[in-house]
Amino acid sequence: MDLNYTEEEVAFRDAVRSFLKTQLPEEIARKGAEARPLTKADYDLWHSRLNEAGYLAGSWPKKFGGAEWSAVQKHIFEEESALAHAPRIVPFGVAMLAPVLQAFGSKEQQDYYLPRILSGEDWWCQGYSEPGAGSDLASLKTRAVREGDHYIVNGQKTWTTLGQYANKIFCLVRTGTEGKPQEGISFLLIDMDTPGIEVRPIILIDGVHEVNEVWFTDVKVPVENLVGKENEGWTYAKYLLTHERTGIAGVGFATAGLQSLKRIAKTEMQNGRPLAEDPFFAARLARIEIDLMAMATFNLRTVAGADAGKAPGAESSMLKVRGSILRQQINDLARRAIGPWAQPFVSEQLEGNLYHPGPDHAARATNTYLNNRKISIYGGSNEVQRGIITKAILGL
Amino acid sequence: MDFNHTEERRMLADSLRRSLERGADWAALAELGVLGALFTEDEGGFGGQGFDIAVVFEELGRAGASAPVLEAGLAGGLLADAGRADLVEQVIAGTLKVTLAHSEPGLRYDLGPITTSAASGTVTGRKSFVTNADGADRLVVSALEDGAVALFLVDPKSEGVSLHTTPALMGGTISEVTLDRAPAERLGLAETLETRLAAATLAVCADALGAMETAKAMTLDYLRTRKQFGVPIGKFQALQHRMADVAIEIEMARSAVINLAGHLSDAAPTRDRHVSATKNLTARAAHLVAEEAIQMHGGIAMTEEYALSDISRRLFAVDHRFGDEDWHLARFIRLSA
Numbered sequence: 001m002d003l004n005y006t007e008e009e010v011a012f013r014d015a016v017r018s019f020l021k022t023q024l025p026e027e028i029a030r031k032g033a034e035a036r037p038l039t040k041a042d043y044d045l046w047h048s049r050l051n052e053a054g055y056l057a058g059s060w061p062k063k064f065g066g067a068e069w070s071a072v073q074k075h076i077f078e079e080e081s082a083l084a085h086a087p088r089i090v091p092f093g094v095a096m097l098a099p100v101l102q103a104f105g106s107k108e109q110q111d112y113y114l115p116r117i118l119s120g121e122d123w124w125c126q127g128y129s130e131p132g133a134g135s136d137l138a139s140l141k142t143r144a145v146r147e148g149d150h151y152i153v154n155g156q157k158t159w160t161t162l163g164q165y166a167n168k169i170f171c172l173v174r175t176g177t178e179g180k181p182q183e184g185i186s187f188l189l190i191d192m193d194t195p196g197i198e199v200r201p202i203i204l205i206d207g208v209h210e211v212n213e214v215w216f217t218d219v220k221v222p223v224e225n226l227v228g229k230e231n232e233g234w235t236y237a238k239y240l241l242t243h244e245r246t247g248i249a250g251v252g253f254a255t256a257g258l259q260s261l262k263r264i265a266k267t268e269m270q271n272g273r274p275l276a277e278d279p280f281f282a283a284r285l286a287r288i289e290i291d292l293m294a295m296a297t298f299n300l301r302t303v304a305g306a307d308a309g310k311a312p313g314a315e316s317s318m319l320k321v322r323g324s325i326l327r328q329q330i331n332d333l334a335r336r337a338i339g340p341w342a343q344p345f346v347s348e349q350l351e352g353n354l355y356h357p358g359p360d361h362a363a364r365a366t367n368t369y370l371n372n373r374k375i376s377i378y379g380g381s382n383e384v385q386r387g388i389i390t391k392a393i394l395g396l
Numbered sequence: 397m398d399f400n401h402t403e404e405r406r407m408l409a410d411s412l413r414r415s416l417e418r419g420a421d422w423a424a425l426a427e428l429g430v431l432g433a434l435f436t437e438d439e440g441g442f443g444g445q446g447f448d449i450a451v452v453f454e455e456l457g458r459a460g461a462s463a464p465v466l467e468a469g470l471a472g473g474l475l476a477d478a479g480r481a482d483l484v485e486q487v488i489a490g491t492l493k494v495t496l497a498h499s500e501p502g503l504r505y506d507l508g509p510i511t512t513s514a515a516s517g518t519v520t521g522r523k524s525f526v527t528n529a530d531g532a533d534r535l536v537v538s539a540l541e542d543g544a545v546a547l548f549l550v551d552p553k554s555e556g557v558s559l560h561t562t563p564a565l566m567g568g569t570i571s572e573v574t575l576d577r578a579p580a581e582r583l584g585l586a587e588t589l590e591t592r593l594a595a596a597t598l599a600v601c602a603d604a605l606g607a608m609e610t611a612k613a614m615t616l617d618y619l620r621t622r623k624q625f626g627v628p629i630g631k632f633q634a635l636q637h638r639m640a641d642v643a644i645e646i647e648m649a650r651s652a653v654i655n656l657a658g659h660l661s662d663a664a665p666t667r668d669r670h671v672s673a674t675k676n677l678t679a680r681a682a683h684l685v686a687e688e689a690i691q692m693h694g695g696i697a698m699t700e701e702y703a704l705s706d707i708s709r710r711l712f713a714v715d716h717r718f719g720d721e722d723w724h725l726a727r728f729i730r731l732s733a
Contacts, residue, residue, distance in 0.1 A: 001447045002398040003658040009397065072397055286729045290652075290673040297651035301399045318644045386640035387633075394639055396619055396630040 032085030035364040082252025093117040093124035127171030144173035163212035187233035206370040207347025249323030314392035317385040338362040416459035426490025434469035446657030457606030462567035464528035467495035478583035497523035548580035566713035649681040672728040686711035
């Protein structure tokens, strides 16, 4: 047992810190700290800085130009980035599609798409969920029918995160109706410029345009855009879902969130004293901090276990459930901390003034609280995760 | 970063688990090195680090053992601090059973102010919540001496000492001890009391972790075998999800125990912040796990005869030893300011 990083890990952390200090633009960090939405230009700029420094493909295998980070290194990078309020790496190309192409894509697909992911030439989005297929993803209905050298795609995808910026979408489509629902699914790469695709914004409860509906009407997709084999897309989809899981606990976000919450609690006053000294508020805050101390170690135990060749598998479902609850508790406490300033609700999507009249730290707290209700729903809801824990860990 | 125990600690845990399953007695535990693991080499043992304490007590808790091991580490540690290697040697060999008598009526979980006083080779006062005193050969008693707290060695069988002993919620016994000019041998000032109590609090938390694992295993077993409405009750999602949460909170408690074990040798403010964080979280987890285990078992868990009752009581007792959830939360807040 040793709770300390090795010398190599400390050196890696210091390098990441100094990169963040010199390369992360102040304006972007400020937006991160204040939880304001980023523009496409912000994302693009950060993407290219990460790529230049070799951090973008940190987890990729060396033969695809990556650095083959250990799970602990990946954790360090994610945590330091969150603490510096850097944008998260938009995961759809780098962390989701790339591992699938590296494992199941053709040589041509690897050679063509992987460099474009790194350069930022392609912005990928994810076409998984459908209006009738959420937690029960395998019930998806978007159909792809083979006609000569093309698939003709019809259907609808939803919750497509940042799809408004994407020029490509990877989709799960139904190519077969025989056997179990999982058996007739294929993995298709689709150009968003193809005629018949329509992207419609969905404004979320916090007033932000983050996700979209994507409609497909007789969309022609060349057959060479099929990844792997027809009707085996479910295997690739599962691989994708289990691949990127070290950040699933969100410890970095929670740590950064707790730091800013403590700052708010020192500034906001209650009964003539800083809110941080109010015994009821202090108790809520302390309980969360205590949970986070344990959560950080729980996360590292799992991460270190994956490094030693153990499958992170279902343990990451535990991290997802507990980590999402903890982050939501932090957001909830931030909302309470700003008190009556939670009432002015500023949204670009609603009419009215765009400037929150309260202190800076109050401007986005409510919006962040509302937005992060999603984290116990997406990526397999917490109820789905509990089902996985029940079967895979508890054997019930 | 490494979350694996050393080979030595794993072996000790394995052989302790097997011995406890066979019903090891006090002599067997001493022979196995369970007591030696609580003391450093300088003190005559071969462990004494946070992770030594953690592995030993996790197994004792798992087995629901009521042997006075915690008492040996706590009172024995104070003897080591007083330079009494002669006595520590006997404690490690299992030939001298000791326990600490410090708390007093009205103090709840606070360490002071105490009123028991020392005068001309005797101590007088009343001590509360003294665990496993009835089987002890010596009590380590705290008492005021010129305004300072000092420690004294008292034979519980000597004149002037009377015990009112009941079974304890966590297993073993608990006594109210009355001292009336009881003959006492001075050990020294009680300067290391908080350090030794930090280690004892880790022991309680690790013990709770082991007990939680047993409660979990018993409940899982029950969910798989108990049938209602024609199916094993573990097929019901309402119970599955509760069980998943129980499993998650046990992993949180395990993580908290690791945190405290890893910081037990830190300077006092950092160490005590971890003591309070870990005790607060473990106490919350312990009563959640016990309550859920009872609820998921149903009626059978309410019976004294069923083995879960011992384990549940042990888990409920976690809150009441060395400071409860709220006491440690308040302390954590003070230490974080």
